[in-house]
Amino acid sequence: MTQWVRFTPPGEATAFGTLQDGQVEAHEGDLFGEHRPTGRRHAVAAVRLEAPVVPSKVLALWNNFRALGEKLGKAPPVHPLFIIKPATSVTGPGTVIRRPARYAGKIVYEGELGIVIGRTCRNVRREEAGDYILGYTCVNDVTAAELLDADPNFAQWTRAKGSDGFCCLGPAVTTGFDWSAARVVTTLDGVERQNYPLSDMILPPHEIVSAVSSDLTLLPGDVIACGTSIGVGSMKPGAAVSVRIEGIGELPNRMGEG
Amino acid sequence: MTQWVRFTPPGEATAFGTLQDGQVEAHEGDLFGEHRPTGRRHAVAAVRLEAPVVPSKVLALWNNFRALGEKLGKAPPVHPLFIIKPATSVTGPGTVIRRPARYAGKIVYEGELGIVIGRTCRNVRREEAGDYILGYTCVNDVTAAELLDADPNFAQWTRAKGSDGFCCLGPAVTTGFDWSAARVVTTLDGVERQNYPLSDMILPPHEIVSAVSSDLTLLPGDVIACGTSIGVGSMKPGAAVSVRIEGIGELPNRMGEG
Numbered sequence: 001m002t003q004w005v006r007f008t009p010p011g012e013a014t015a016f017g018t019l020q021d022g023q024v025e026a027h028e029g030d031l032f033g034e035h036r037p038t039g040r041r042h043a044v045a046a047v048r049l050e051a052p053v054v055p056s057k058v059l060a061l062w063n064n065f066r067a068l069g070e071k072l073g074k075a076p077p078v079h080p081l082f083i084i085k086p087a088t089s090v091t092g093p094g095t096v097i098r099r100p101a102r103y104a105g106k107i108v109y110e111g112e113l114g115i116v117i118g119r120t121c122r123n124v125r126r127e128e129a130g131d132y133i134l135g136y137t138c139v140n141d142v143t144a145a146e147l148l149d150a151d152p153n154f155a156q157w158t159r160a161k162g163s164d165g166f167c168c169l170g171p172a173v174t175t176g177f178d179w180s181a182a183r184v185v186t187t188l189d190g191v192e193r194q195n196y197p198l199s200d201m202i203l204p205p206h207e208i209v210s211a212v213s214s215d216l217t218l219l220p221g222d223v224i225a226c227g228t229s230i231g232v233g234s235m236k237p238g239a240a241v242s243v244r245i246e247g248i249g250e251l252p253n254r255m256g257e258g
Numbered sequence: 259m260t261q262w263v264r265f266t267p268p269g270e271a272t273a274f275g276t277l278q279d280g281q282v283e284a285h286e287g288d289l290f291g292e293h294r295p296t297g298r299r300h301a302v303a304a305v306r307l308e309a310p311v312v313p314s315k316v317l318a319l320w321n322n323f324r325a326l327g328e329k330l331g332k333a334p335p336v337h338p339l340f341i342i343k344p345a346t347s348v349t350g351p352g353t354v355i356r357r358p359a360r361y362a363g364k365i366v367y368e369g370e371l372g373i374v375i376g377r378t379c380r381n382v383r384r385e386e387a388g389d390y391i392l393g394y395t396c397v398n399d400v401t402a403a404e405l406l407d408a409d410p411n412f413a414q415w416t417r418a419k420g421s422d423g424f425c426c427l428g429p430a431v432t433t434g435f436d437w438s439a440a441r442v443v444t445t446l447d448g449v450e451r452q453n454y455p456l457s458d459m460i461l462p463p464h465e466i467v468s469a470v471s472s473d474l475t476l477l478p479g480d481v482i483a484c485g486t487s488i489g490v491g492s493m494k495p496g497a498a499v500s501v502r503i504e505g506i507g508e509l510p511n512r513m514g515e516g
Contacts, residue, residue: 057315057344062412074411079360081412084342084420086315088475101381102337102472122422123359153332154320154339155413162342162474164380214360216420217346 001247003172004031004135006054006092007047014050019172019249032118032134032220051092051169052137053116053221058085058167059212060112060141062157064202064227071230076202079211083157085141085225089167091253097142097235098256100163105146107235107255110228111186111194111243114139115205116173121218129206132218135175136205138184138243138251139225140168145234169223171249178247179205185244186231194231198245201226259505261430262289262393264308264350267300272308277430277507290376290392290478309350309427310395311374311479316343316425317470318370318399320415322460322485329488334460337469341415343399343483347425349511355400355493356514358421363404365493365513368486369444369452369501372397373463374431379476387464390476393433394463396442396501396509397483398426403492427481429507436505437463443502444489452489456503459484 003019017026017037024042029035031053059082063074091097099107118134147160161167179198186194203211208224218224235241235255244250261277275284275295282300287293289311317340321332349355357365376392405418419425437456444452461469466482476482493499493513502508 056346057342077409077412079409079417081409081414081417083416084315084344086342086474088314088477100473102469151335151337151339154335156339158341158416159337159339159473164475211360215358215417216344217422219346 001174001176003174003249005052005172006050007042008050009042009047019044049093049171051090052171052173053169053223055087055090055221055223056219057087058090058223058225060085060161060225061208061227065196065229066200066202067196068229069202080203080208082212083161085161085167088164089162091165091168093168093170093251094253095165095168096254096256097165097168099258100144103144103147105144108143108145108232109186109188109235109241110141110143110232111184112139112141112225112228113179113184113198113245114169115209115224115226117209117218117222117224118220120220121209121213124210124213126206126210129209132209133205135173136177136179136248137169137173137223138171138245138248139223140241140243140251140253141225141228142166142168168243168251168253170251174248182245182247184229187242188233188235189240193233194229196229196231200229259432259434261432261507263310263430265300265305266308267305277302307351307429309348310429310431311427311481313345313348313479313481314477315345316348316481316483318343318419318483319466319485323454323458323487324460325454325458326487327460338461338466340470341419343419343425346422347420349423349426351426351428351509352511353423353426354512354514355423355426357516358402361402361405363402366401366403366490367444367446367493367499368399368401368490369442370397370399370483370486371437371442371456371503372427373467373482373484375467375476375480375482376478378478379467379471382468382471384464384468387467390467391463393431394435394437394506395427395431395481396429396503396506397481398499398501398509398511399483399486400424400426426501426509426511428509432506440503440505442487445500446491446493447498451491452487454487454489458487
């Protein structure tokens with residue numbers, strides 16, 4: 001298990017590297033190709049962590065956990081149900097989530113596991129999908145919930161989930177991560193609101209990657225958010241929200257005032 | 259009115275430039291910033307035209323023409339209803355549209371006007387939206403129509419419209435284009451199937467750009483497909499499809515065999 005991060009030391013350019021024992025070690029080269037340590041280390045507390053990858057797109061799945069599907073009375077899907085969150089929606093740990101200019105309704109958190117693609121991926125079989133996954137990260141799939149049903153003829157999933165800063169990623173991409181034994185824990189102002197086992201997933205990561213890669217090409221750095229489970233809730237102005245998965249780390253963000 | 263194209267001369271790298279009188283004139287620099295003619299010209303017949311821009315994302319609108327909305331019995335939207343077609347779906351004139359590996363149903367053409375964004379655009383007022391539009395292009399918003407209702411709980415717009423090659427753009431981006439007097443004409447194997455006036459649009463381009471820019475940030479080169487009208491139909495294997503808007507040009511593509 002290696003933890004890859006992107007980080008910005010004060011007054012320096014953003015770099016990538018590994019996170020271990022409270023230190024980041026800068027690397028040079030290409031995270032998705034050849035790379036090597038530069039020998040430079042920083043205390044993680046002395047740098048700003050960024051979103052750990054720069055995706056060309058993020059796919060966000062709906063109805064992929066049994067507990068939530070059963071609560072909503074929705075049959076399990078046979079193929080991933082997804083929308084695209086654009087690159088412009090991606091943000092990292094510690095940032096402030098801003099309300100879109102023309103939207104006054106509820107904004108909700110959705111703590112999720114994110115699959116990070118490591119290689120260009122098209123029509124990949126389930127058995128080989130693991131070769132195309134770099135690792136896993138935490139996602140807060142922020143959603144302007146009242147837009148979903150604002151038009152009676154068209155569920156506005158993309159608009160509701162696509163705003164700038166609505167795709168919080170981080171803190172790290174963990175390689176060789178065993179998601180099947182892990183849980184997603186989301187807290188709001190320090191109170192636990194979600195705590196669900198990833199083993200409750202309907203379509204697991206290798207199947208998701210295989211199926212989605214038959215629909216469209218995934219590129220290195222692309223992220224697939226695996227969907228959320230029960231406990232989704234609204235974030236008030238100024239609220240502190242955090243998504244944590246043991247083995248990946250904690251992804252804290254704050255809701256903007258106003 | 260200038261017509262901007264991207265093109266590849268035989269054995270050379272892809273370049274951008276202007277199209278006039280059957281010739282392309284190469285430019286150097288940045289289409290969205292400083293640029294100047296290199297003095298090199300090619301006959302357009304001697305180069306391969308590419309998608310005229312390389313979008314980070316394409317927004318595709320639904321229910322934005324009165325004639326089609328009335329036919330379907332759908333009330334006009336008050337805000338653009340859209341999904342995102344990813345960058346990996348973009349293709350240019352003359353390419354072959356391939357069937358996704360796991361989909362056996364109908365694949366339909368949708369001839370549309372495309373707005374091409376020229377400057378980073380966020381919370382732009384309608385009155386200033388024109389400053390953020392580089393010009394207009396033709397779009398074939400290809401759709402795997404039978405996926406839309408394949409899951410009873412979730413309309414799979416993104417999956418249906420997001421496959422590689424499902425966003426045909428071109429042949430040019432025309433600046434200073436008066437869309438209000440133009441028509442979209444789509445032919446299938448030479449037979450006219452769509453011929454609708456852009457004046458029938460419900461939300462016009464400046465209003466679309468303004469409204470969408472309050473939802474998310476648009477980047478230079480991003481494209482917004484304004485939605486289609488009546489006459490959408492299925493493309494059989496090998497079918498020739500073409501979307502034409504006078505003042506922009508003709509966007510021909512072919513459906514793959516099999």
